[in-house]
Amino acid sequence: MGKRPLAGAFCFGFAVLLASSTWAATLEPGQGDLSVNQGQGFQPVNSRVDAKVGDSVMVSPGGTATLTYDDGCTVTVQPGSVATVAPLSPCASGSYAQTNGDGTGGLGGLVVGAAAAGLLGLGIYEVSKSPSSGTAPASP
Amino acid sequence: MWLRAPALLVILAAAAVLIASSPRTAAALVRITDDQGGNIGEYWSRFMALRDAGDQVVIDGACSSACTMVLGIVPHDRICVTPNAVLGFHAAYRPGLFGLEIINDPATRTLLNIYPIPIRQWIARHGGLGFITIYLSGPELFAMYRQCR
Numbered sequence: 001m002g003k004r005p006l007a008g009a010f011c012f013g014f015a016v017l018l019a020s021s022t023w024a025a026t027l028e029p030g031q032g033d034l035s036v037n038q039g040q041g042f043q044p045v046n047s048r049v050d051a052k053v054g055d056s057v058m059v060s061p062g063g064t065a066t067l068t069y070d071d072g073c074t075v076t077v078q079p080g081s082v083a084t085v086a087p088l089s090p091c092a093s094g095s096y097a098q099t100n101g102d103g104t105g106g107l108g109g110l111v112v113g114a115a116a117a118g119l120l121g122l123g124i125y126e127v128s129k130s131p132s133s134g135t136a137p138a139s140p
Numbered sequence: 141m142w143l144r145a146p147a148l149l150v151i152l153a154a155a156a157v158l159i160a161s162s163p164r165t166a167a168a169l170v171r172i173t174d175d176q177g178g179n180i181g182e183y184w185s186r187f188m189a190l191r192d193a194g195d196q197v198v199i200d201g202a203c204s205s206a207c208t209m210v211l212g213i214v215p216h217d218r219i220c221v222t223p224n225a226v227l228g229f230h231a232a233y234r235p236g237l238f239g240l241e242i243i244n245d246p247a248t249r250t251l252l253n254i255y256p257i258p259i260r261q262w263i264a265r266h267g268g269l270g271f272i273t274i275y276l277s278g279p280e281l282f283a284m285y286r287q288c289r
Contacts, residue, residue, distance in 0.1 A: 073250075092251070094247075095244045096234065
């Protein structure tokens with residue numbers, strides 16, 4: 001019995017920790033020189049490293065590198081540029097989560113698209129199956 | 141000896157004036173009554189600002205989609221819910237061709253990662269985040285969040 005409050009407190013603490021955690025990414029070198037500044041100046045990187053929010057990534061001209069965020073979102077660091085690890089995955093920050101008032105989330109657009117595709121398909125089917133007057137067999 | 145009490149009063153008064161005139165504003169109370177969500181990045185910034193300001197959040201109506209990110213960004217003890225509170229969860233999407241909304245898997249994973257564990261477990265029990273919105277309210281919600289007085 002006494003373990004339940006402790007477990008609850010642990011779960012809550014864990015949840016708070018998770019909620020307050022910052023987003024992280026993995027940096028994968030490609031071609032050219034790659035450096036990372038994790039608060040102590042730019043250091044050369046030759047293999048895959050974990051990057052934290054706010055870290056700066058610098059790629060030499062002609063070089064490449066890939067940042068993969070925890071949610072799987074992949075960002076290519078352009079040659080000769082400096083990128084900063086964002087607190088929110090770029091895939092997420094550019095996306096939407098909006099209810100359309102019908103309780104279907106983003107289903108509305110899908111239904112409209114499916115209906116349009118269905119109508120188009122039906123139209124093509126009807127046109128293709130209708131006999132052309134020029135080729136119809138003459139009745140005896 | 142007689143001068144000590146007035147001097148203390150002067151110091152206290154000066155301190156009170158300093159505190160009153162300091163730029164720090166008091167934490168506000170934010171009431172959510174009908175929020176259907178929107179751009180995830182914008183909601184992230186908005187709720188991070190609420191968190192950093194120490195604001196209290198009252199959910200007193202519909203809070204759907206990106207609005208539910210408040211659960212994972214603002215600390216649990218600064219959120220309360222009323223009997224009107226209804227939380228709606230669904231997948232994140234990005235605009236596609238011809239206005240079609242396409243589920244964005246990384247963004248949906250981000251949403252899930254933001255939510256506290258009890259919310260994630262509830263979502264998992266209800267089939268996960270998809271096109272259809274799933275709603276959390278009433279006793280199930282009160283079991284997870286403090287009811288507002």
